Amino acid sequence: MVELKWQFENWQAFWQMAGHGPYVWAAVAVTAVVMVALVAAPLRRRRQLLAEVAREQQRAERRAEAANRA
Amino acid sequence: MANGTVNTLRRELLLASRRRGELANPLLFFVMMAALVPLGISPQSTVLAELAPGMIWVMALLATLLSLEPLFAEDYRDGSLDQLLLAADGMAFAVLGKMLAHWLVTGLPLTLVAPLLATLLALPAAGWLPLLASLLVGTLALSFIGAMGAALTVSLQRSGVLLTLIVMPLYVPVIIFGSATVQRAIEGFSWLAPLALLATLAVAAIALCPLVVVGALRLTASE
Amino acid sequence: MAWQWFHQWGSPRWFYQRSGAWLPWLAVLAALFLAVGSVWGLALAPADFKQGNSYRIIYLHVPASFLALAGYYLMAIAGAIGLIWKMKLAFTAMRCAATVGAALTFVALFTGAVWGKPTWGTYWVWDARITSMLVLLFLYLGVIALYQAFDRQELASKAAALLALVGTVNVPIIYKSVDWWYTLHQPASLKITGDSTLHSSMLQPLLVMIVGFYLFYAVALLLSMRAEVLAREANSSWVRALVTAPQSRERG
Numbered sequence: 116m117v118e119l120k121w122q123f124e125n126w127q128a129f130w131q132m133a134g135h136g137p138y139v140w141a142a143v144a145v146t147a148v149v150m151v152a153l154v155a156a157p158l159r160r161r162r163q164l165l166a167e168v169a170r171e172q173q174r175a176e177r178r179a180e181a182a183n184r185a
Numbered sequence: 186m187a188n189g190t191v192n193t194l195r196r197e198l199l200l201a202s203r204r205r206g207e208l209a210n211p212l213l214f215f216v217m218m219a220a221l222v223p224l225g226i227s228p229q230s231t232v233l234a235e236l237a238p239g240m241i242w243v244m245a246l247l248a249t250l251l252s253l254e255p256l257f258a259e260d261y262r263d264g265s266l267d268q269l270l271l272a273a274d275g276m277a278f279a280v281l282g283k284m285l286a287h288w289l290v291t292g293l294p295l296t297l298v299a300p301l302l303a304t305l306l307a308l309p310a311a312g313w314l315p316l317l318a319s320l321l322v323g324t325l326a327l328s329f330i331g332a333m334g335a336a337l338t339v340s341l342q343r344s345g346v347l348l349t350l351i352v353m354p355l356y357v358p359v360i361i362f363g364s365a366t367v368q369r370a371i372e373g374f375s376w377l378a379p380l381a382l383l384a385t386l387a388v389a390a391i392a393l394c395p396l397v398v399v400g401a402l403r404l405t406a407s408e
Numbered sequence: 409m410a411w412q413w414f415h416q417w418g419s420p421r422w423f424y425q426r427s428g429a430w431l432p433w434l435a436v437l438a439a440l441f442l443a444v445g446s447v448w449g450l451a452l453a454p455a456d457f458k459q460g461n462s463y464r465i466i467y468l469h470v471p472a473s474f475l476a477l478a479g480y481y482l483m484a485i486a487g488a489i490g491l492i493w494k495m496k497l498a499f500t501a502m503r504c505a506a507t508v509g510a511a512l513t514f515v516a517l518f519t520g521a522v523w524g525k526p527t528w529g530t531y532w533v534w535d536a537r538i539t540s541m542l543v544l545l546f547l548y549l550g551v552i553a554l555y556q557a558f559d560r561q562e563l564a565s566k567a568a569a570l571l572a573l574v575g576t577v578n579v580p581i582i583y584k585s586v587d588w589w590y591t592l593h594q595p596a597s598l599k600i601t602g603d604s605t606l607h608s609s610m611l612q613p614l615l616v617m618i619v620g621f622y623l624f625y626a627v628a629l630l631l632s633m634r635a636e637v638l639a640r641e642a643n644s645s646w647v648r649a650l651v652t653a654p655q656s657r658e659r660g
Contacts, residue, residue, distance in 0.1 A: 119452045129451060132461035138526050139450070142465045142519040146472065149515050150624060153508055157632040164638045169651045333574055337554060337567050347557050351550035351571055354543050355578050358585035365592060382588075386581075397574055404566045 189275055193282030194289075201290045208290050211248040212298055218244045219302045230307035237306035238316070238367035242360055244302070245295050245320060249327040250349045252291045256283070256335040257402065258344070266339075270402060277395045280402070284332045284395065292324025308367075315370035315380070322384050323363040329390035330355050336401035358386055417497055420637045421646040427630045434627050441620030448613035456610070462526040466606075467614060469519040471621035472512050473537070476544060477579075479509030479625065483551070484576040487569025497633075499565035500640070502572065503555060504632040508625060510548035516541050536590035540583050547575045561640075 123129040132139050201208060222240055223233060260266040269279050299320050303313055334352035338344035362383040370376040416422045449467035456463035483505035490498035520538050521531045532538075551568050558564035606614065641647050 119448070122451055122454060132464070133455075135460055135462040135464075135526050138462050138522045139464050142468050142522045143446075143450070145518050146468045146515050149511050150628075153511055153628040154631060157628075157635040160635040161631075161638055164635065164642060165651055168642055168647055172648060172651055337571055338557070340563075341557050344557075347553055350546075350553055354546040354550060354582070355574070357543050357582050358578075361585045361589045365589065369592075382585075393577070397570065401567065401570055404570065405563060 187278060189278035190282040190285070193269070193279045194286050197283055197286030198289065201286065208294075211252040211291055212294055214251060215244055215248040215295055215298060216301065216305075218247070219305050222306060233307040234309055234371075237303065237308040238312060238371065239364045240306060241299060241302050241308070241316065242319075242323075242364040242367070245299075245324065245363075246327060246356055246360055248295055249291060249324060249331055250352060252287070253331040253335045253352070254338075254345050254348055256287055256332055257339045258335070261339045266402065270399075277399050280332075280398050281391075281395045284329055284398070287332065288325055288328040292328050293321075295324055296320040309371050311373070312367045312371045315367045315376045319363045319366040319380055319383055322380065322387050323359055326359045326383070326387040326390045327356065329387070329394040330359070333394055333397045333401060336398040337405065339402065340405040359383065362386065418495055420497060420641050421644075423497055424634055424637055424646075427634055431627065431630055434623055434630070438620060438623035438627050441616055441623055445613050445617035445620050449617060453610050453613050454607075459527055462523060463610075465519050465523040466610075467617045469516060469523060470614060471618045472516040472519060473541060474618060475621050475625050476509060476513035476516050476541065479505055479512060480544060480547065480572075480579060481576060483509055484569075484572040487565075487572045490565060491569050491573075496565075496640070497637070499562075499569065500633050500636045501629070502565065502569055504629055504636055506548055506552050506555070506568070506572075507632065508628045510545060510552060512621075512625070513541060513545040513548055517545060534590075534593075536587050539590070540586045543582050543586070544579070547579070551575070 123132075130136050130140070219241070222236065226232060226236065257266060260269065269283075270276050296317060299316055300313065302308075303316055308316065331348075331352050333355075334348045337351065338348045341347065362379045365379040366376045366383060369379060445467060450464055453464070455461050483502050486498045486501040486505060489495055490502060517538065520541065524533050524535075524538075525531050551572050554571050555564045555568040558567060638647060
């Protein structure tokens with residue numbers, strides 16, 4: 116097992132990556148954005164769908180109550 | 186069963202002979218595109234000679250793509266596709282006939298017009314025979330692979346662009362081996378290897394594509 | 409026994425419940441692997457002596473490329489299962505795998521391009537692997553476009569499945585032909601990222617990231633399949649029950 120050690124002296128060196136920082140971090144950022152979107156989009160869609168079903172149901176209940184009263 | 190192929194082929198060619206104007210369109214497209222290349226890039230024959238193999242192949246590919254849409258769409262609209270699919274003796278053979286007919290009225294004429302383009306684009310003499318050979322074999326692959334796209338989109342209203350989108354990635358190997366055949370010949374290498382690979386593609390396409398086309402037509406046309 | 413197991417997959421409700429139970433575990437595992445792999449790859453692994461720190465993009469590029477290709481086959485197999493056994497859930501998987509796969513193919517292309525700038529001095533090089541990846545993206549987009557062109561979902565699924573299957577036959581041919589094409593035109597200076605052997609200290613975090621990406625893929629696919637199943641089954645009694653029972657609304 117190779118011994119693990121922090122490769123950068125400080126945070127600034129970590130962000131700069133000896134000049135390659137912009138490339139590495141651009142790749143990381145785009146990957147992260149796509150991955151978050153892949154998770155967030157279906158979660159949002161699911162919440163909207165469930166909310167829609169709930170609204171539909173309340174409407175049906177109200178209609179049923181109104182019919183009962185009449 | 187091969188009768189099915191011959192009968193369909195004969196019928197298709199008869200129909201084609203009645204609308205010759207429409208058939209000339211892909212060929213005109215092919216030639217007009219060739220005229221745009223020097224206007225857009227450079228009339229210098231050294232530049233054109235370098236571009237010619239790839240350009241002619243790309244244009245042949247585009248011309249084939251443009252000709253695909255009506256391949257099954259007309260039969261779908263007038264109902265004769267249902268009859269084709271109901272034919273008792275192996276509809277794959279009937280479909281094969283249609284696809285062969287398509288090649289005879291587009292791929293083959295494109296090959297025959299190619300010398301004109303070779304002249305316009307200053308293709309070096311060493312490339313002429315390989316160009317004709319590769320187009321002759323390669324357009325078969327183009328017609329048969331493209332027919333799958335035509336079958337999948339047959340029931341759609343405006344399928345033209347979609348059809349090209351789904352077929353173009355499948356054309357990648359054909360264009361690679363096709364233009365490489367010509368390029369290698371011009372550079373003085375043996376061009377039989379890419380031509381053989383192209384022929385393998387064409388044979389595989391002829392063997393497999395009719396089956397996919399039948400499956401696709403059954404899916405979409407029967408609904 | 410085996411058939412019973414198989415038939416369960418035909419029930420959207422069963423899938424929704426089971427996947428709801430698996431997801432938290434998968435998500436935690438995926439996050440764990442991705443976090444460990446990222447820190448290890450970006451900060452702990454030694455820099456490459458030729459490429460410096462830019463090689464660290466490999467920890468995103470290679471896993472994304474793996475899943476882009478594996479995802480295409482998964483999509484096509486799901487489509488085949490749907491065509492053969494007429495299983496709706498398989499078509500749902502196919503449709504969702506197309507989106508997730510296309511997104512990861514885009515990630516592979518983008519990371520490859522920004523890796524190319526410091527390595528080759530230009531963002532885009534017609535290298536064999538990048539070119540194949542681009543064609544793969546086109547194949548994905550073709551399947552999605554064909555699916556969306558149909559009004560009826562069943563027909564859309566079947567047509568897209570057939571196209572995906574045709575694609576699987578073509579993918580190896582495309583890869584081989586692009587390889588062949590590349591050796592024909594290969595400029596001499598572009599051999600930096602060849603399959604040079606990675607030192608084990610660089611390989612270990614890569615393996616962690618690959619596992620992390622696979623787990624992430626499973627999470628993303630299941631999430632989007634669950635949303636799709638809900639949309640398809642919005643009128644069924646079990647979905648309505650989900651809404652009325654507050655407990656399942658929180659947990660499902």
